[in-house]
Amino acid sequence: MSHHADSHAGHDVHGGPKLYGAILAGLLFLTIVTVGAAYVDFGSSTINIVIAMTIATIKGSLVCLYFMHLRWDKVVNAVVFLSSLVFLAFFITLCLIDVESRDVLRPANWTGQAPTPIPSQVSNTPEGIGQPPKPLPKEQQPATDGHAAPPKH
């Protein structure tokens, strides 16, 4: 085995208290900006949330890049971490699209007329989920050569 005279277990030392102090100052400044922005009305609550989340993401990026050393680290570590954020984005986006579009899914040119409910082919009552629909009253049944109901196999 070679003697590691002046290598640092294979990793170079990056940063230092000066750089980390500057990052801390930036993070504290952005915290003040976030709190200040919360007292300003930017027109809609959505814009306020987007601004707050954007500042939080800038702060988070500073923490990841410098405090967590991702800027100097092996790329594979950043890939692992970013992949979790990508899947979190899928998770949030798809859940919000799903939940927020229930009951209100309409074509873009919908004019406001409520659609007539489509009669279900399959019973939806708790007693008969998955059962075939009950036969229609006698006078509504289609005339089929005198046979009231289709023959059972």
Next chain:
Amino acid sequence: MSQTLESAHGHHPAQQHHFATMEQQFSAAKLGMWLFLATEILLFGGLFVGYGIMHNRHPEAFVAGHHHLQRPMGAINTIVLLFSSFTMVVAVWASQTNRKKLLIWGLIATIACAGIFMVVKYFEYSHKIHDGLLPGKFYSYKGPQVEGEFMFFSFYFMMTGLHGFHVLIGMIVLAWILIRAMRNEFSDQYYAPVDLAGLYWHLVDLIWIYLFPLLYLVS
């Protein structure tokens, strides 16, 4: 420098035999830590999804609920956690450069900040418990309120509770690292435990960076 840099064995005493070099051991441990942090993101992710859906559906309940939180308390805790991240990263740098005293003081400062964070949380929680602003069926607040306000406190307690639990675990891990540092176990040849504990601590800070505006600065 560590006195036992090279044992009679021919390699660093902290090197495990299934690794060819210290560098390989360090890289493997670090990749494992990042995989763990990815699962942590997904663990908190479920709560963030629930928060997003419920906030979207009942914005007025979240605005009304967040007025019961004290912004100064949240802001103090944000500053305390950011500062503790700074002391942690300085401790990691100290261990990489053989500054033993700075390493120990960095770790002590980080643990102290975590303690301050938990004390502030204790005062916030006891205030909420006193007012009956509790999650789900335990909600018993009788003052003026809007419909569904209990939901905000369900998210408040679940999100800050899970985060606070992580802070407590972090304190235990850092105390263990501190004891090992005082035993002179770390050097520029072997500092992986300090580095990995630091990564965990920065993630706790990272999650709070998002929790603070979502819970304390609702508009």
